[in-house]
Amino acid sequence: MADSTVQQSRSRDLDKLLLRPGNLVAPTFESGVQLRDDLQEYARLLVIGAGGLGCELLKDLALSGFKNLEVIDMDRIEVTNLNRQFLFRLEDVGKPKAEVAAKRVMERVSGVNIVPHFCRIEDKEIDFYKDFSIIVLGLDSVEARSYINAVACGFLGAYFLTSLVYICFILRIADLESSFFSKACIPETKYDSDDNPLEETVKPMVDGGTEGFKGHARVIMPGSTPCFECTIWLFPPQVKFPLCTLAETPRTAAHCIEYAHLIKWDEVHSGKTFDPDDPEHMKWVYTEAVKRAELFGIQAIASTNAIISAACTLETLKLASGCSKTLSNYLTYNGMEGLHIKVTEFVRDKDCLVCGPGVLIELDTSVTLQKFIDMLEEHPKLLLSKASVRHQTMNLYMQAPPVLEEMTRSNLGLPLFELMGKVSKDIVLVTGTTSKDDKKTSCLRKLCLVFKGQDAIIDMDMAVGA
C-alpha cells in the first residue's frame, strides 16, 4: 500500500472521534481537521516504562496519531522478556529497552518520532517532566509511581517541594532528597483566587498496571482527582497465595513456583531446609515449576497488557483532545474467569500529604518556634512530639543529628513568622513521633500555617476540616 493510503486508513477511526461533534465531549472541544493536526503537532507525551505494558503503550499511542513521544526506562532486555514484550527480538538481548522499543515503533509507524531515555526516572531534572502534555505510566513498581506522582502533583505550585520531600521520606532515600534540593527551585504559586489549581499547571497522568489476568487503568488530574498517594492502599502488601490454590488450581507462573517451593520441596526432600542461596536448590525449584506450568498450560499472559494499554491510550486521547469525558477515575479489569470490568470513582484524601492542602493551623505572628513545637504535641489532630520543622529548603529546627540540632537550636526562641520570611501563609513539613495504640511511630505531616492579621484568604473548607 502507498504511504498516503496507509495514513488515510490509519486515521479513519480517529477521524470519527475528532472530526465530528458529540454529546459527551469536553466544553472546549472543537471538532475538525485543525484539532487532529494540532494534536499531532503539539501534544507531547511521555511514556514511563518500556516493559510489557510500555511496549503496548508506545505502539498504541503511535497508532492513535500522536507523533511526539518520549520513553524512559532503566532496564536492558533479557531473554525472559521476549515472550510478551513484543517489540524485542533475540538479537536485542542486552540492549536498553527504551532505545530498542523506540526504534521498532518508528520503523513500523511512519511520521512518529520517539525519543528514548535509558536512565532512572530520578536521574532526570524535575523540569524534564514539565514539558509533557500528559505522562503515561506503564510501570510495575509502587515506588516509581509514587515518585512520578509527587513530581506531577508538585507542578501545582505550592506543593512542589513538600510533595517531593514527602516522597524522599517514604522511600527513605537520603541521597535523593539532597539531589531534589539541588534541582528544585521555588515555584510561583499557581492557584486562582478560590485556591483551585490553574488548569495549565495541572499535569495529567494516565496510569496502567497489570498482573497476570488482572489490571487497572486510571486517570489522575492532580488537585482534582485522587492522586496515587490518596489511594496507596489499593496496592496491598505482597500476597501470599492460599495453599489450596497452589495445590489444585494454579493460574500464574508465580503459583507454579510457590507450589514447587512450598509443597513439592517438602514432599521430596523430607526434613531438608530449602536454601535460596544454593544454586542446586534453585535449579530444582525452577525445573519443577516449569513442569507444573506445562501441565496446567500456563503461559505468560500478553492479553492483559494489550487490554490495559488500549484503555490507557483511549484515556490519553480523550485528555489531549477533549473528544470525550475521561474515565472517572479507576478502571479494574479481571480476565481470570470470563471477563469483568468495573469503574470506581475514588475520592481525594483531604489529608493527602502529596496533593492535599495540609492541616490548617492559625498562628499569631509572635509565636516562637519552640511554642509552635509545643503546640504540635497538644494539637488533637497531630499529637506530634519531638518535632523537626522544615520550611521550603530550610531546616528550621532538627532534633537530630546532634550537629544539626546545635546549628538550628538558636531558632527556637525566634518568632516562626520571621523565620518563614514573613509570609502570610505557607506550608511547613514536620517529622516527629506520634502514639497510636500505645505504640510510638515516626510520621511526617504537612501543615498549612496561616498567620493572623496578615490578610490571608482562608479557604472555608480547609478551615472547617482542620
Ligand SMILES: [Zn+2]
Ligand atoms: Zn493525593
